[in-house]
Amino acid sequence: MTEAIDVGENPARKPDLEKLMAAVGQGDQEAFAALYDAMAGPVFGIVRRVLRDHAQSEEVAQEVFVEVWRTAAGYRPERGTVTTWILTLAHRRTIDRVRSVESAAARDHRAALLARTPEFDEVSEQVEARFEREQLRRCLQSLSEIQRQSVTLAYYEGLTYKEVANTLSTPLGTIKTRLRDGLIRLRDCLGVTA
Numbered sequence: 001m002t003e004a005i006d007v008g009e010n011p012a013r014k015p016d017l018e019k020l021m022a023a024v025g026q027g028d029q030e031a032f033a034a035l036y037d038a039m040a041g042p043v044f045g046i047v048r049r050v051l052r053d054h055a056q057s058e059e060v061a062q063e064v065f066v067e068v069w070r071t072a073a074g075y076r077p078e079r080g081t082v083t084t085w086i087l088t089l090a091h092r093r094t095i096d097r098v099r100s101v102e103s104a105a106a107r108d109h110r111a112a113l114l115a116r117t118p119e120f121d122e123v124s125e126q127v128e129a130r131f132e133r134e135q136l137r138r139c140l141q142s143l144s145e146i147q148r149q150s151v152t153l154a155y156y157e158g159l160t161y162k163e164v165a166n167t168l169s170t171p172l173g174t175i176k177t178r179l180r181d182g183l184i185r186l187r188d189c190l191g192v193t194a
Contacts, residue, residue, distance in 0.1 A: 014038070017082035025073035032072075035082075036065055042083070043090045050094045060097050064090045139189035147182035150175055 015034050023031030043064050048057040067089055075085055140148055146168070153164045161179065165172040 018077055021072055021075050021082045021085075024069065025075060032069055035068070039068075039083070039086050040065075042087060046087055046090050047094045050091075051097060056097065056101075060093050061090070064093050067093070135190060136186075139186050142189055143182050143185055146170075147178050147185070150178045151182045151186070154179055 015038050017038060020031045020035040024035055044057060044061045047060045051057045051060065068086055149168060150164055153159045153167055161175055162172060165175040
């Protein structure tokens, strides 16, 4: 059974916050009301100084007192005063809110940037692909006939080097040399850097 706490109506007399906290830790609602009356101003003040928004400050202050109610049994006087403990909770909650607001703003900013990103331009992609194909055809025409045949069979028909050699009735080593030389010439013609 909890000891009755005098929460008195005398404003000149400060309540004993440690006794109130002990009673709150045991579920005493009257003690919590008295603790709230004593600490609401300082909690709101610290929150308001950081957040500046009145509505958010009230919301965070309310969250602080909900946390005080839930965790009052965990308060240890040897670690600091009740005022310090509650104001530390308020400060932490306030910082969490600032981070949450900043994170939401960053997400909104990224979403806005994505919304402004131009959609895939299919026409320009098709024009660019057509230009690249034409350039490749022109470069293939610059190869010798045997190089062009070797490259076409290996890279467009999907034949292995051995199959290209059999198809062209040419030794495998010769095909490898023609392919290497043909690819070097294509690279140079297309302006690709190695």
